[in-house]
Amino acid sequence: MVTIVLVTPRNPLNIGAAARAMSNFGFFDLRLVNPYRVAFDEARSGVNADKVLTDAREFATVAEAVADCYLIVGTSALGPREVPLPCHTLEAAGRKLRKVTGRVAVLFGSEKFGLSNDDISYCHWLLRIPTRGEHRSMNLGQAVAVTLYELIRNGRADATPGPAPTVASADAEGRVFELLLSALEGSGYIKPPVDASQTLKLRRLIRRMGLSDKDAISWQGMLRQISWKMKQ
């Protein structure tokens, strides 16, 4: 099950185009993070607005948008940035994604800036559409269409989802992150105010753990206990 997450999209035509491609290829869960108000309303009120669009849900943050997802994949038009994340071409990414049984979020950044480093810190890995070096940046609606085409071209898109995997959901992982951050603050390892780069480093650290759902629960218990102890 693939969920498309558009992060801060600004152009109603692009939002509409993304929704249309989803409907074409059989994907129905569209989420928008902090969309440009006017754009979303305009796209949704269009006479030809797709059902995918009218059913789309809005979230204030990436964290909330991907909370129930087990794998979060970012899309990047750029070459590998200074982000310690694996980056796969779309074709390789498609092979990986088709094997996942739980809900996957694929994040697309804004038309102008793509995904921010903060957005990317929520991702397990990145996928890149193999555009030319001289003209990398794709139109948002076209990037969504091409990505979804890759996922369905071998006809497995409509497969019913299998049992939920044993990896931790983003939500569970996020709780571990919060508890670890709080424990580190409590311990004086990180001194408030916590700056953005520290947050990113920490979130990536958690990502790299590849937590299973059971381990996430264990970690939460351990960290809660540690924090409690430190407050005594």
Place this chain on the structure above:
Amino acid sequence: MVTIVLVTPRNPLNIGAAARAMSNFGFFDLRLVNPYRVAFDEARSGVNADKVLTDAREFATVAEAVADCYLIVGTSALGPREVPLPCHTLEAAGRKLRKVTGRVAVLFGSEKFGLSNDDISYCHWLLRIPTRGEHRSMNLGQAVAVTLYELIRNGRADATPGPAPTVASADAEGRVFELLLSALEGSGYIKPPVDASQTLKLRRLIRRMGLSDKDAISWQGMLRQISWKMKQ
């Protein structure tokens, strides 16, 4: 070498989007058949107009647009219509197209109606993007993007074209068609005025011959001679 031919496109945004996807994926030869005047001018004069778009050429008919192409492929959102042409899914089409060494034209119809039966009569076969049965029709710019992605995803897009194939160009095939038609009219087999369905049947007949360039020349010679003789 793949040429994209947009037949009677009407929306400047779609024309621009098609050009952008071409540039993203390394295709530079865009041709428009009888585009809606205002749309083409508007698309081309946009501040962000792509070089592909400013270099695009305009033709009055499909025949002229594909005259130098050796293989003409139509795109169809619909299921197989009553057209006696093979129809391949995009993935299968990609495999075939990647093997072709001469210039290939891929035709996209207008946003509203797709390719007409007349347009399709110029095609050797059709390709279909595997959209859902309930929502087949794609946005034009997205359809172009998805098609070109399929052609380059294995990294062979920038391969330099090989030697010209020995199959007849559309132009050569078209001359055979004209000469045969003229011979048939001259013979009384077809009585003027020739109606559209006769023309289509005849053009498909020629297509199915799979003429080599040498055979096309032979046919031209034979038919010219026949017509000359009949006029005596």
